[in-house]
Amino acid sequence: MFTAVKPNRIFQDIVDQIQDAILRGQIAPGEKLPPERELKEMFSVSRGTLREALRVLEQKGLIEIQLGVGGGAVVQAVTPEIVADGLSLMIRSLDIPLAHLQEFRTVIETNIARLAAKRATPENIEELRAILQEGMDALDQHAGWEAYVAADAKLHMTLSRITGNAVYEYIQTGIHENINRYYAEFLEHEESVLREHYGDLKAIVDAVESGNEDEAYAAMQAHLRRLGD
Amino acid sequence: MFTAVKPNRIFQDIVDQIQDAILRGQIAPGEKLPPERELKEMFSVSRGTLREALRVLEQKGLIEIQLGVGGGAVVQAVTPEIVADGLSLMIRSLDIPLAHLQEFRTVIETNIARLAAKRATPENIEELRAILQEGMDALDQHAGWEAYVAADAKLHMTLSRITGNAVYEYIQTGIHENINRYYAEFLEHEESVLREHYGDLKAIVDAVESGNEDEAYAAMQAHLRRLGD
DNA sequence: ATAAGTCTAATGGTTCAACCATTCGAACCG
DNA sequence: CGGTTCGAATGGTTGAACCATTAGACTTAT
Numbered sequence: 001m002f003t004a005v006k007p008n009r010i011f012q013d014i015v016d017q018i019q020d021a022i023l024r025g026q027i028a029p030g031e032k033l034p035p036e037r038e039l040k041e042m043f044s045v046s047r048g049t050l051r052e053a054l055r056v057l058e059q060k061g062l063i064e065i066q067l068g069v070g071g072g073a074v075v076q077a078v079t080p081e082i083v084a085d086g087l088s089l090m091i092r093s094l095d096i097p098l099a100h101l102q103e104f105r106t107v108i109e110t111n112i113a114r115l116a117a118k119r120a121t122p123e124n125i126e127e128l129r130a131i132l133q134e135g136m137d138a139l140d141q142h143a144g145w146e147a148y149v150a151a152d153a154k155l156h157m158t159l160s161r162i163t164g165n166a167v168y169e170y171i172q173t174g175i176h177e178n179i180n181r182y183y184a185e186f187l188e189h190e191e192s193v194l195r196e197h198y199g200d201l202k203a204i205v206d207a208v209e210s211g212n213e214d215e216a217y218a219a220m221q222a223h224l225r226r227l228g229d
Numbered sequence: 230m231f232t233a234v235k236p237n238r239i240f241q242d243i244v245d246q247i248q249d250a251i252l253r254g255q256i257a258p259g260e261k262l263p264p265e266r267e268l269k270e271m272f273s274v275s276r277g278t279l280r281e282a283l284r285v286l287e288q289k290g291l292i293e294i295q296l297g298v299g300g301g302a303v304v305q306a307v308t309p310e311i312v313a314d315g316l317s318l319m320i321r322s323l324d325i326p327l328a329h330l331q332e333f334r335t336v337i338e339t340n341i342a343r344l345a346a347k348r349a350t351p352e353n354i355e356e357l358r359a360i361l362q363e364g365m366d367a368l369d370q371h372a373g374w375e376a377y378v379a380a381d382a383k384l385h386m387t388l389s390r391i392t393g394n395a396v397y398e399y400i401q402t403g404i405h406e407n408i409n410r411y412y413a414e415f416l417e418h419e420e421s422v423l424r425e426h427y428g429d430l431k432a433i434v435d436a437v438e439s440g441n442e443d444e445a446y447a448a449m450q451a452h453l454r455r456l457g458d
Numbered sequence: 459a460t461a462a463g464t465c466t467a468a469t470g471g472t473t474c475a476a477c478c479a480t481t482c483g484a485a486c487c488g
Numbered sequence: 489c490g491g492t493t494c495g496a497a498t499g500g501t502t503g504a505a506c507c508a509t510t511a512g513a514c515t516t517a518t
Contacts, residue, residue: 007296007509009471011284023321035498046473048277051500052284055240059288060318067236068481069497078322086315087399089289092252093307094395104396111336166323167333170316171400236480238500264469275502280471297510298468464515471508478501486493 014043014053022062022075029077033063036072061085080173087174101179102228106221108172109156113204113220115163117213124162128205131155135198139191148194153180155201159208183227200226243272243282251291251304258306262292265301290314309402316403330408331457335450337401338385342433342449344392346442353391357434360384364427368420377423382409384430388437412456429455 021027033039040050054073057063061082063073091101116124135151137143156176160169200223207216250256262268269279283302286292290311292302319325345353364380366372385405389398429452436445 007471011471037498048280048474049472051277052281052471054499055281055284056288059285062318065499066481067479067499070482071480071498073499078319080319082318083312083315086312089291089311090307090309090395090399096395100394100396103394104400107336107340165329165332166319166325167329167404170319171333175396236500240500266469277503278501281500283470294470295510296470296508298466299511300469300509302470460518462515462517464513466513467511469508469510471506473506474504476502478499480497480499482495482497484493484495486491488489488491 011049011052015056027075029075031075033073080170083170084174084177091178098182105175106224110217110220112160113216114213116159117208117216120162125209240278240281244285256304258304262302309399312399313403313406320407327411334404335453339446339449341389342445343442345388346437346445349391354438
C-alpha cells in the first residue's frame with residue numbers, strides 16, 4: 001500500500017534528470033555533457049554534489065569521463081557490460097557453482113541455436129562461415145589457443161545476434177564473460193581437443209545453414225555437454 | 230594485446246577495497262561500515278573522495294546509507310535487483326519490444342517448470358499449493374486483481390527457487406519486473422479471465438507435483454502463450 | 459509515575475574555495 | 489619542418505564549514 005520514504009538527495013535528482021535525457025535520446029552516445037563547472041551552475045549545486053551524480057551515472061555505464069582539455073563526460077551507448085556487471089556481482093557474491101552457470105547457459109544457447117537456424121539470412125551464414133574459417137586458420141597456423149578461443153566467442157556472439165532478439169545477446173554475453181573465468185584455467189588447449197571443438201562448431205553452423213532447428217539445438221547441446229565434462 | 234590506460238582514481242581504489250571486503254565476507258550483510266569521518270582517516274583521503282566511493286558502492290547495491298545518529302553505510306545482501314536494474318537499463322535504452330521479452334521469458338520459464346518438476350520436494354509442493362490457495366482466496370473474496378497478481382508472481386518466483394539454481398531466480402526476477410511494466414497496463418482484470426489464468430497455474434503445479442517434466446514444460450508454455458496473445 | 463515535549467550529539471548531505479594532474483593545442487625555437 | 493615549451497581547460501582531490509536528520513537522553517507537566 002505505502003512505500004518507505006527516502007530523504008531527497010540532490011545528487012539523485014541530478015542523476016535522474018541526466019539519465020532521462022540520455023534514455024530519451026536527447027543526448028546521443030558520443031556527445032559530451034557540459035564541463036562540471038558549467039553543469040554545477042545549471043543545476044545550482046556545488047561541484048561535490050554534481051560529481052557524486054556523475055559517479056553514479058558513470059557506474060551505470062551511461063557516461064565515461066575523459067581527462068584534460070576537451071575532456072568531460074561522454075555519453076555511452078548501452079553495452080552488454082551493464083548486464084554482465086550485474087551478473088558478475090551476483091555470481092561472485094552468491095558463489096554460484098560452475099554447474100549452475102552451465103545449466104543455465106545450455107538452456108540459453110541451445111535456444112539461440114534453434115532461433116538462429118530459424119532466422120538466419122544468407123548473409124548471416126556467410127558471416128558464420130567466415131568466423132569458422134578464422135578458427136580453422138588459427139588452428140592451422142598454430143596461432144595459439146587465444147586466437148582460436150576468440151573465434152569461438154565470436155561465433156557464439158554472432159549466433160545470439162542472429163536471433164534478432166537483443167535480450168539473448170546481452171544475457172549470453174553476461175553469462176559468457178563470467179563462465180570464461182572458470183574455463184580459462186581448466187580448458188584443454190591441446191590442438192587435438194581444439195579440433196574436436198571445431199568440429200562441434202561446424203556441425204552447429206551446418207545445422208543453422210540448413211535451417212534445421214532441432215538439429216541446431218541438438219548440435220549446440222552436444223557441444224556444451226562436451227565442455228561440461 | 231594491450232589494453233587502454235586509465236588514470237588511477239583514488240575513489241576507485243576505495244571502491245575496490247570495500248567491495249572486496251564485502252564479497253570476501255569480511256563484512257557481513259547487516260553490518261555497518263565506520264562513519265565517513267572515520268573511513269576518511271583510514272584511507273587518508275578527503276571526505277569528498279570517500280563519498281564518491283560510497284556513491285558507487287551504493288549504486289552497485291552493496292551498501293545502503295542511513296541517516297542520523299547511528300546511521301551510516303549498511304552492507305546489503307546481494308539481491309536480484311542488481312540484475313534487474315541492469316536489465317531494466319538495457320530494455321529501456323534499446324527499446325526492447327515486448328515480443329522479445331516474451332520470447333526470452335518463455336524459454337526461461339518453461340525450463341524452470343521442467344527443472345522444478347524434476348527437483349521439487351514434498352515441502353516445495355506444499356508451498357506451491359499454499360500459494361495457489363492464496364490466489365484462489367483472492368478470487369473468491371473479490372480481493373482485487375492486485376492480490377491475485379501478487380500470488381501469481383509469488384508462484385513463478387517459487388518455481389524458480391525450486392530449481393535450486395539461483396541464476397534462474399535472478400534472471401527471472403529481472404525479466405519479470407520489466408515485463409510487468411507492459412502487462413500492468415494491458416492485462417485483463419475480469420474475474421473470468423483470472424479464473425482461466427488460475428487454471429493454468431494449477432495445471433503447472435499438478436505437473437510439477439507428478440514429476441512429469443515434459444508436462445510441466447508444456448503447461449508453462451501454454452500459460453505464457455495465453456498471456457502473449 | 460508516565461507521557462509528552464525538548465535538547466544534544468552523531469552522522470550523512472551540501473557548499474565553497476583552493477590547488478593538483480592531465481591533456482590539448484598554440485606559440486615558439488632550432 | 490619538427491620538436492619543445494607553455495598556457496589554459498578540465499577533471500581529481502583536499503579541507504573546513506555548515507545544514508538536516510535521527511536516536512536517545514533529559515526535562516517537564518499532568
